[in-house]
Each structure stands twice: as structure tokens, then as C-alpha cells.
Amino acid sequence: MIDAADIIDVRQFANPTGIARAISRAITHLVPPPDILPSEFAEQNIEIPVGNAVPGPIRFDAAAYQRGMIDVIKEPGITRVSYMLGAQLGKTTIQQCITAYFIAHDPRSQIWLMPSEGDMLTFRSTKLQPMLEANPAIADLMAKPRGREGQNNGRMISFIGGWLMFSWAGSAKTLRGRSAPVTLADEIDGMENAGTEEKDEGDPVQLLMQRAASFSSSGQNIHIESSTPTVKGFSRIEASHDQGDQRKFWIPCPHCGERQVLKWDNVTWEGRQDDREADAAFRDHEVDTAGYICDHCGVIWTDGDRVAAVREGVWIASQPTKNHASFHLSELYSPFRKLRDIVQSYLDKLAVDSWNTFVNVSLAETYEETGDKIDPTGLLARAEAYAAEAPMGVLYITAGVDMQQDRLECEIVGWGEGEQSWSLGYHVLWGDPVGGDVWDDLEDLLETKIMHESGMQMRIQAACVDTGGTSGMTQAAYDWLRGKTGRRLFGIKGVPGWGRPIVEKVERKQSGKNARKIDLFRIGVDEGKLLVMRRLAVQKEGPNYCHLPTDRFDLEEWTKQVTAEKLRVKYLRGQAVRYWWKPDKARNEALDCRVYATAALKIQQPSFKRLAFRLQQFIAQNPDAAKVAPVQQLVNSMKQVAKAVAAIPKPAQAAEPKAEIAEVAAPEPAKQTVRVHKSPAARRAGGKNWVTGWNK
Numbered sequence: 001m002i003d004a005a006d007i008i009d010v011r012q013f014a015n016p017t018g019i020a021r022a023i024s025r026a027i028t029h030l031v032p033p034p035d036i037l038p039s040e041f042a043e044q045n046i047e048i049p050v051g052n053a054v055p056g057p058i059r060f061d062a063a064a065y066q067r068g069m070i071d072v073i074k075e076p077g078i079t080r081v082s083y084m085l086g087a088q089l090g091k092t093t094i095q096q097c098i099t100a101y102f103i104a105h106d107p108r109s110q111i112w113l114m115p116s117e118g119d120m121l122t123f124r125s126t127k128l129q130p131m132l133e134a135n136p137a138i139a140d141l142m143a144k145p146r147g148r149e150g151q152n153n154g155r156m157i158s159f160i161g162g163w164l165m166f167s168w169a170g171s172a173k174t175l176r177g178r179s180a181p182v183t184l185a186d187e188i189d190g191m192e193n194a195g196t197e198e199k200d201e202g203d204p205v206q207l208l209m210q211r212a213a214s215f216s217s218s219g220q221n222i223h224i225e226s227s228t229p230t231v232k233g234f235s236r237i238e239a240s241h242d243q244g245d246q247r248k249f250w251i252p253c254p255h256c257g258e259r260q261v262l263k264w265d266n267v268t269w270e271g272r273q274d275d276r277e278a279d280a281a282f283r284d285h286e287v288d289t290a291g292y293i294c295d296h297c298g299v300i301w302t303d304g305d306r307v308a309a310v311r312e313g314v315w316i317a318s319q320p321t322k323n324h325a326s327f328h329l330s331e332l333y334s335p336f337r338k339l340r341d342i343v344q345s346y347l348d349k350l351a352v353d354s355w356n357t358f359v360n361v362s363l364a365e366t367y368e369e370t371g372d373k374i375d376p377t378g379l380l381a382r383a384e385a386y387a388a389e390a391p392m393g394v395l396y397i398t399a400g401v402d403m404q405q406d407r408l409e410c411e412i413v414g415w416g417e418g419e420q421s422w423s424l425g426y427h428v429l430w431g432d433p434v435g436g437d438v439w440d441d442l443e444d445l446l447e448t449k450i451m452h453e454s455g456m457q458m459r460i461q462a463a464c465v466d467t468g469g470t471s472g473m474t475q476a477a478y479d480w481l482r483g484k485t486g487r488r489l490f491g492i493k494g495v496p497g498w499g500r501p502i503v504e505k506v507e508r509k510q511s512g513k514n515a516r517k518i519d520l521f522r523i524g525v526d527e528g529k530l531l532v533m534r535r536l537a538v539q540k541e542g543p544n545y546c547h548l549p550t551d552r553f554d555l556e557e558w559t560k561q562v563t564a565e566k567l568r569v570k571y572l573r574g575q576a577v578r579y580w581w582k583p584d585k586a587r588n589e590a591l592d593c594r595v596y597a598t599a600a601l602k603i604q605q606p607s608f609k610r611l612a613f614r615l616q617q618f619i620a621q622n623p624d625a626a627k628v629a630p631v632q633q634l635v636n637s638m639k640q641v642a643k644a645v646a647a648i649p650k651p652a653q654a655a656e657p658k659a660e661i662a663e664v665a666a667p668e669p670a671k672q673t674v675r676v677h678k679s680p681a682a683r684r685a686g687g688k689n690w691v692t693g694w695n696k
Contacts, residue, residue, distance in 0.1 A: 049134035083226035086364035107161025169204035232366035244326025245317035281542035376559035388453035400596025418543025455625025500524030561590035
């Protein structure tokens, strides 16, 4: 028999209230999400985290252009979106909204691609994580770190309905093994090919797009890419933008109502000149007067007019396409930036020869390089006679030394405000660098005093010496450089590669177990050559202009060498790659020397303002010194003539005129002159080298 005490009353386990709640929750998951636009979802559900310019619930009223850029992901048929954007336009906000939409409203797996692993980690820690913490309703849908409901680690975060994976361009491994309907790539112009030089696996953006190819039949795939553009002909985002429907944001004039696209040429302020070279030279810009001139009625807009017009703007496509939407927007549309700040940024970029940065980052346009358009004939035509060995504008002097198998070549360059430059001399020192004589000659050359037009005796304040080479040449350069860092004589090694700074961080190098270490700077030669080419292309005197002398060395040969290399393009796996091309047997030592002299200036970073003040003090304290400089220059020229005459074989009876010239050529106050020293091997060889004509 069963004891009544053993009978279990199942009613004690009944929970009708709990069951009703569970059913109610389950039913809510069966109801499809409301059919709303992504911008509406963002305004209802997303808060911008603290630390951004405008934290709090997101609103698109001020930056109305963001609505169309987000809602495009729901346009029928669109499978690819390209954003070619300037700075301060809320690109991060757009990306966050799209990611959140595909997590919380229309769950789809996503793959994010960044240029590097560091960029990926920065995105997670400074953009994604703060956005999730500010929006718990979205964060609760994602797996917790070390939780059981899914993965949440450095590579992947699971959420209800999908996952979010992170990859970076330099690693082909992170682009394999997973497919997702949504792929997003940021700053694609800064990406290198995937894989290694030995095993280049191709363009990372194309590899990423293949990750979504299997979802194309269902119509769920979409690829989103964004970047500021870079160099014309090499920019991924420009090429992608041009393949799309090329949408521009048209805004109405607050005064006449006519719609237009904002252009830099229409920005005006008191002091704006005819072109950027003149803007760089002009000093009295009134940036607070900046405004925008309407294309139609000519009325100048204030910042308030511009922001009001942006609120009423619309996107209009200029090219027909079915599945690819592309957007172009400059910083001029940003409600977060005043025109005065944009103008000031423009002037600051001109001051440091960075116009291309302003074109890329602010105007969101590609910059066309001039590296293969420098004409040697044009350089020759602008040669000039200096008033002294170092003209009045020279405030700082550097030298660049290139090492060859049988000689050292050196250019001495004077620098002034705005990094305007004067070539003060080019010298060839013959001799085997593995031996010692040619280094002694270089020592003497770098210690030479140079007469300034003010009457001041100037020295070479810094020099960069090439340490590359074979057969013991590097060791010889190291031996000579030891202990000379205090004299600002720096060893350098050229390193190819785009995107490198012209001067990288110094390294301590040692050659030999007990040898004293030297400071070795790595020089980004590709970017350095590009900088030199840009400056040679400047046509008007002022910042970055290069002055060339008429009578100091064989200028025709110098111009051929400095323009010997041309910027060319080659294609690796369909991707355009820039490189410097030099014709066979063409010489380019002059270009290398100018790059090294520029690197010496970048290492030292002198204050031209302070140097100009010191020069003014010297002139005030030594009013008669300036009178000596032209006399000294004449004396030096006469001595050079005397040496040239002395070198010509003459009969014995012709020796007397030679003595007369020597007598005339030695008046006081000639105490220091610029000299060129030849090695014993060169003196024995005799003859005349192309750069030593004025140094005989």
C-alpha cells in the first residue's frame, strides 16, 4: 500500500504567473521588429558617450547629412556603400549607429577591418566599448567576457543573432575562416596588402568583400567602407567612390534659396590672396572675418547661415548605379567647426608645407603629386646671383653627405623662415671611403666658415651622413661618426616605404664589441624625395621655395641629378603601388644629398623666429659688418680666378702677370674663405669634376 504521506502534491510546483510571463516574453520575440529607418532607430536607442563633442541622445538635426549616410543601408538593392569624408563630420557616429543597428534591430554577423592591429585595439577601447557602456540595452544583447553565452575576446564578440569579428589589413590570417553578411572597413587608404612580402595575398578590402559573397543570393550582404582620400591615382576610396553613384550634399542659400555644393574657392576672409603660395607668404590674415560666398547671389554667409543651410540639405546622386552608393563630403559642412578654424588650419598647413594634408583631411579630395613633373630647364631659368656666400634670408645651415664607392658628395643648404632654402655649394670629395683621407677632407669642409650677407661668419650647424654601402663602407662611416653627435653630425640610413616620417626615432648602433656607439637615424627616403620634389615645384619666392645659384657649381648637371627620379605606378595583384624610378646610368646623388640636408634640419627643428631675432641683434650691434661681406665675396672670387689661372700651363715669361693677380687677390680683411678640399688621390688624378669648377 502507498502511504498518503508519500503522495507528492504537484500543485506546489505550479507557477501560473511565471508561466504567463515566460509565454509573454517568448511572444515578443516572435513579433518582427518595427519597420523604421536606421536613423530613427539611432535617435530612439543610442546615446553618444561622454568624451565626444556632443554627448547624450543622438540627434541628426544639426548634421542632417548623417541621416542619408545611415539610411542608405536599407535602400533596396544597395550592397556597397563608400564614404569619402573629411574631418569633423561624425564618421565615428555613423559607424557606431550602423554597428548598433545590425546588433539590436536587424541582427546580422559583422566583420570589421582596420588598417593595423593597433587601430583595431584603439577602435574597441575608445569607440565601441564606450558606446556599449552608454547604451546598456544594446550591451545586454552581447556576450559577457568569460561568460557561457558566447565569445567575448580580442577577436570576436557574440550577440543574440550573430557575432562581431575584428580583423586588420596586415594579417591575412584574420581575414580567413569566417563569412558574414555585413563587412565594414575603415580608413582603407591607410591599408597595406595582406600577407608578407614573400607571400602577398592581395588587397585586404577585396579579401574582406569575399567574406560576404556567399550571402549575395539572399540579398542580406552589404559592404561599407570609409576613408579620407590620399594620393590621386592611388586612393582606394576615390576609386570606390567613382564606381558608385557619387552623391553630393546640396544645401540652399539662406538668402536666395538656390541650392549648391560647398567649395573651398568660395571661402573668403580679409587677407586671402590669389593662390596658396601668396597666402603662405602673406602675414596679416584676419581669420575671424571668414565667411562663405553664395554661388548665386554673392551674399557672404556667416557660420550661422552655413549651419542653418546644412539642416536643409539633401543628397543628390550624379551617376546612375543600381547597387553602389557613394558619398563625398568636406569639412566645410561640419556644424562642429567654425570657418575661422578651418581657415586657420589651412594657413597652418601651408606654413609647414603640408597643403596635401589639408586637401585630403579637410577637403576630402585626392592630392595630385608633382614628383614626375619637375623640369630641369625651368630650374635653370630661375638661377640667381647671391649677394654673399650666404644671402640675408639664410638663418640656419645644414649639409647632406652621400657616400659612393670612390667619393663623398655633399650639398650645403641654407634655410630661412618657412623652410625657404638656398643651395650654398655642392662638393665632390674624391677618395675611397674605406680609407681615411676623404673623411679628413669632409671634416675640413664641414668646419668651413661661410660669410653671411650681414657680415656674420656662419658655420654648418648640422649634417646628415649616409652610412649605407658595401665592402666596409658602413664600418668606415661608423668609425668617423663616433663621438660626433655633440657636433650635430648624424649618421643616417635610408629606408624605403610610404607613410614613414622623413626622420624616424634615433637608434644606438654599435659596430664592434668594444666600439663606441653612434646615433643612427632612419630616413624615410620615399617621403623625403617627395618633399624635395614638391618644394622644387614651388614657383614663387616664400615658404618652401628653393633658391639656386648661378656661379657656384655646374647647375645644369645638378638639376639633372635632382630630377633624375620619377614617380611611377606599378600594380601588384590589381593594387596601384607608387615607386621612384630612375633611368639606367642616370645619377641621383644630388637628390640624395638634398634629402639628407633636409633631414638634418628636421632633426634639429631650429626656431627661425629666434634665429631671425639674433641676426637682427647682430646687425644692430655691428652696423659696419654688412659692408665687409661684399668685399669678402669679391676677394674669394678673385682668389678662385687666381687659382684657375695658376693651373693653366704658361711659358716662363708669362709668370709675371700671374704674380700680379695673386697680389691683387689677397687684400685684407680676407681671413676666412669657403674652401673645398680634395683627397690626395683626386689631386694626383687632376682634371675637373662637374661640381668643382668654382672650387679650383
